[in-house]
Structure formats: structure tokens, C-alpha cells
Amino acid sequence: MPAAAQDLRALARVLADDSRLEDDGRDVVLDLSLTQAVPYRVFVLDEPERVVLDFREVNWAALGPDFDDADQVTAVAMGRGDAGWSRMVLSLDRPMEIAQAGMETDDTDGTAHVRLRLSPVSADEFAELAAHTPPGVRLPPVPVADTAPPARPEGGPIMIALDPGHGGVDPGAQRRGQDEADLMLVFAIELREVLLRSGLFDVVLTREGDWFVSLPERVTIARSAGAQAFLSLHADALEAGRARGATVYTLSETASDAASEALAEAHDRADLLAGVDLAGSDDEVAGVLLDLARLENAPRSEALADHIVAALDNAGANLHRHPRLEAGFSVLKAADIPSVLIELGFLSDAEDLANLMDATWREQAQEAIRDALVAWAAEDQAQSALLRQ
Structure with a gap:
């Protein structure tokens, strides 16, 4: 027993x-x-x-x-x-x-x-x-099919999937001895604690150590946990030009600008390090159905992104001059889960890097994200009630 x-x-x-x-x-x-x-x-x-x-x-x-x-x-x-x-x-x-x-x-x-x-x-x-397996345990824990997540019990915790970018053979951006993969894992683990202690959320991480997780698997992990929202965490670097501050992305086949398109392409290329081929994953009919589902789900993702930008701004976190952008990040393509990608800053900017290594700054940003999720969840529930009527 x-x-x-x-x-x-x-x-x-x-x-x-x-x-x-x-x-x-x-x-x-x-x-x-x-x-x-x-x-x-x-x-x-x-x-x-x-x-x-x-x-x-x-x-x-x-x-x-x-x-x-x-x-x-x-x-x-x-x-x-x-x-x-x-x-x-x-x-x-x-x-x-x-x-x-x-x-x-x-x-x-x-x-x-x-x-x-x-x-x-x-x-x-x-x-x-x-024969006496504990009740409620799913065995074995394997990825599930591309179907809708289980419904959350009324009044129960909201499941949030946190996706620390990169990992393993893909360290992400690197500056001054710091790897994006390591910094994002620390931020995600700390953010999980902030969310759990609120009593309003449950959390699943797409990785809990320095190992590689393919982009499709990250989405599958979120879906198998019944995630109601998916937050992918990154902090890139620019080889040329200057950029600083946090940016929140939602999915779009047309990138907001050339820099956003380049970032999306760089993120997707990471899967090639592990031999994962993202091409041809949907047949024509399934692709159309998934696009329709994404279209219906897009306003929820956009609302989530807007709440996160507003909360980070209220908390005094540095924001990019264009804090709300769109790009075709593969990790945002879950048809049934509101999904955003948060660029917490740029490792190529000394102040952004210092912030990411500062526990006080991280805590303020994490509490802002928590507050954004609380506000978004309340608004999302109200919108769902109106739709049901």
C-alpha cells in the first residue's frame, strides 16, 4: 500500500x-x-x-x-x-x-x-x-494524443506549464560565462514555487534539469498534464545591434519584424541538434482543423500576453520598446492551450543579464507573472461563461 x-x-x-x-x-x-x-x-x-x-x-x-x-x-x-x-x-x-x-x-x-x-x-x-495502485495515478506516464486536456474541476488549481527554453546539447544564448538554458531553468523553478505558494496554481515543468527536450515534446508534456496555459521562457542575445528589456510573443505565421522572425527560426533550428524533423507533422485535413482551433484559441493567448506585459510594467521590470510581438515559434502551436513565449531580456545587454542573475529582480518578475496569470484566469473564466450563455 x-x-x-x-x-x-x-x-x-x-x-x-x-x-x-x-x-x-x-x-x-x-x-x-x-x-x-x-x-x-x-x-x-x-x-x-x-x-x-x-x-x-x-x-x-x-x-x-x-x-x-x-x-x-x-x-x-x-x-x-x-x-x-x-x-x-x-x-x-x-x-x-x-x-x-x-x-x-x-x-x-x-x-x-x-x-x-x-x-x-x-x-x-x-x-x-x-493490485493496490494509489487512486488517480496514471501508469505508465506517457505522452498523450493531440487531444483536448482534461477539464479542471470547478474551483481547483489552474495547471500552468512552464517551459524553460533550450537545455542539454542546446545551451541557447551564451554571454559572459552564462547559458540561457541554465538561467531559464533557475527562473522556471523559482516561478513554480511562487505559483504553488499562491494556492491557485499547479505547475508542470517541461524539463527539470540540463537535458534536451524537443519542441513537440514540450507541448506534449503540457497537454498530458492538462495545462490551461503554457509559458515558454527565454533570454536571447543579438549578434548585432542593441536590444534590451522583456518581450512577450504570441503565435503568428507572419513575424512582427525581421528580428522576431530570426529568433523563431533560431529556436526551431535547435531541434535539429537532436535530429528532430518538424516538417510534415500534420496531414492536410488535420492541419486545417488545427489551424481553426488555433484561430479560436488565439484571443485567449493574446489576452494572456497583454496581462503579462502590463504586470511586468507595473512591477518596474525593464520592457522592450515593443513589448508585444508575434512570430511563428513552433513551441506556441498547441491548438488547445493558450500559449505565450516570454523573452525576459537579452543576454547581450549587460543590464538585462545582471537582472536575470539578481534574485530580487527575478522575484519581482515572477510575482508579476503570477499576478498576470491570476488576472487572466479570472477574465478567461468570465469570457467562457459568456460564451456558454
């Missing part, structure tokens, strides 16, 4: 030096040290035999190959699980039960320690345990 910890909501990081997976006689013991306590659940799955640990949420980036030293565990996989959860899966070479599962929190520094002990059982006993 699942084991659950305190009802907390925050991002935790693994402390690799104090974490290990090893054999202990006939048992397997997992010790996982985290920077803070988060809710978790543990259960087993059959065919093949696995143990699943879901955390809300954990960044796995610190764990290396030396972490797994258990002969009875054939593989360890870590990554994004169901919406708002991070998942670790232990593949077993024999049926085992969860003999112990617990989390202890250090009162002095807030760190948490999870201990899991697995003991051998018969195949029949394991099958019985595997």
Missing part, C-alpha cells in the same frame, strides 16, 4: 553524498536524502516487477551512476511522473514487498531522509500488492 508523508508543496533536491541504493542481505535498502520534506507515495507494479516512488517534487540532477549499488535492482529510472510529480522507478530481478517506508525531517536544517526497505516475497503475494 502507498506510504505518504507530510502535506507540503515545494521543490526538493537530492543530496547525493547521503543517498544510496544497496543490498542488505536478502533485502534492498534505499536511502534518499533531500533538501526538504515533500509529499511522497510508494507502490509496486507487476509485469515487470517494479517499485515506484513519486515525490511532489524532486530534482534528480545530482544523482550519478554510483548511486545504484544493489544487485537485486536491475535498473533505476528517474524523471517526470504524473502531473506535478517526480518519479523514481526501481526495476527488480525478483518479487519484493515494501517492508519499510518512512521520511524523517531534521529539525535543525529542514533536510529530509527517506528510507525504503524491500524484502523478498512470493510471486502471488507481489501480484496482490501490485
Whole structure:
């Protein structure tokens, strides 16, 4: 049966030096040290035999190959699980039960320690345990088809997809030893915390570490989480000319200007680094239907962008002289999710770069985006009610 910890909501990081997976006689013991306590659940799955640990949420980036030293565990996989959860899966070479599962929190520094002990059982006993999957868990967590996201329960949290641009083989813009991919991941993780703590939002990130995610997969991750809005986060650089300040883009096949068109082309080219071919993804009929859906959804995206620009301006964030632009960014082409791309600044501008590295500036910008989402969601709900009438 699942084991659950305190009802907390925050991002935790693994402390690799104090974490290990090893054999202990006939048992397997997992010790996982985290920077803070988060809710978790543990259960087993059959065919093949696995143990699943879901955390809300954990960044796995610190764990290396030396972490797994258990002969009875054939593989360890870590990554994004169901919406708002991070998942670790232990593949077993024999049926085992969860003999112990617990989390202890250090009162002095807030760190948490999870201990899991697995003991051998018969195949029949394991099958019985595997029949008790926690309710509401989607297994396995796989991308879904290009269909509308599940409806949000009335009064429930609004699911926001945050998309930190670039990552892995594609570092994005680079200036003065700073990578766009790293800066945007930090901003996205912090923004997630701001949104979660408001109590009004749930959040999914398209990536939680320095790894490559293709443009179509970013949209699929958002859709599979049931996102009601998609925010792609960037901070580019210009090789020539001067530009500074934040810009918010919505989708258009015709770019607002030559610079916007060049940015969109550069972003799309990033997929070629991983051998992803964006061409020919829609047949003619499907393409027409998707274009119609995007046309219907476009005013919602534009309203979201307008709220973000206004909130950033009210917060005193530096804005580009043309803060609202349009371009054909592939990552904005979800037909059913209001989507915007936020260029938080230009790494080629010293002041913009300094702002992105300043925790106080980031917090002000993140709170402005939160306020924009709150205002947009209220307006969007009112508009939806009028349409239903």
C-alpha cells in the first residue's frame, strides 16, 4: 500500500553524498536524502516487477551512476511522473514487498531522509500488492494524443506549464560565462514555487534539469498534464545591434519584424541538434482543423500576453520598446492551450543579464507573472461563461 508523508508543496533536491541504493542481505535498502520534506507515495507494479516512488517534487540532477549499488535492482529510472510529480522507478530481478517506508525531517536544517526497505516475497503475494495502485495515478506516464486536456474541476488549481527554453546539447544564448538554458531553468523553478505558494496554481515543468527536450515534446508534456496555459521562457542575445528589456510573443505565421522572425527560426533550428524533423507533422485535413482551433484559441493567448506585459510594467521590470510581438515559434502551436513565449531580456545587454542573475529582480518578475496569470484566469473564466450563455 502507498506510504505518504507530510502535506507540503515545494521543490526538493537530492543530496547525493547521503543517498544510496544497496543490498542488505536478502533485502534492498534505499536511502534518499533531500533538501526538504515533500509529499511522497510508494507502490509496486507487476509485469515487470517494479517499485515506484513519486515525490511532489524532486530534482534528480545530482544523482550519478554510483548511486545504484544493489544487485537485486536491475535498473533505476528517474524523471517526470504524473502531473506535478517526480518519479523514481526501481526495476527488480525478483518479487519484493515494501517492508519499510518512512521520511524523517531534521529539525535543525529542514533536510529530509527517506528510507525504503524491500524484502523478498512470493510471486502471488507481489501480484496482490501490485493490485493496490494509489487512486488517480496514471501508469505508465506517457505522452498523450493531440487531444483536448482534461477539464479542471470547478474551483481547483489552474495547471500552468512552464517551459524553460533550450537545455542539454542546446545551451541557447551564451554571454559572459552564462547559458540561457541554465538561467531559464533557475527562473522556471523559482516561478513554480511562487505559483504553488499562491494556492491557485499547479505547475508542470517541461524539463527539470540540463537535458534536451524537443519542441513537440514540450507541448506534449503540457497537454498530458492538462495545462490551461503554457509559458515558454527565454533570454536571447543579438549578434548585432542593441536590444534590451522583456518581450512577450504570441503565435503568428507572419513575424512582427525581421528580428522576431530570426529568433523563431533560431529556436526551431535547435531541434535539429537532436535530429528532430518538424516538417510534415500534420496531414492536410488535420492541419486545417488545427489551424481553426488555433484561430479560436488565439484571443485567449493574446489576452494572456497583454496581462503579462502590463504586470511586468507595473512591477518596474525593464520592457522592450515593443513589448508585444508575434512570430511563428513552433513551441506556441498547441491548438488547445493558450500559449505565450516570454523573452525576459537579452543576454547581450549587460543590464538585462545582471537582472536575470539578481534574485530580487527575478522575484519581482515572477510575482508579476503570477499576478498576470491570476488576472487572466479570472477574465478567461468570465469570457467562457459568456460564451456558454
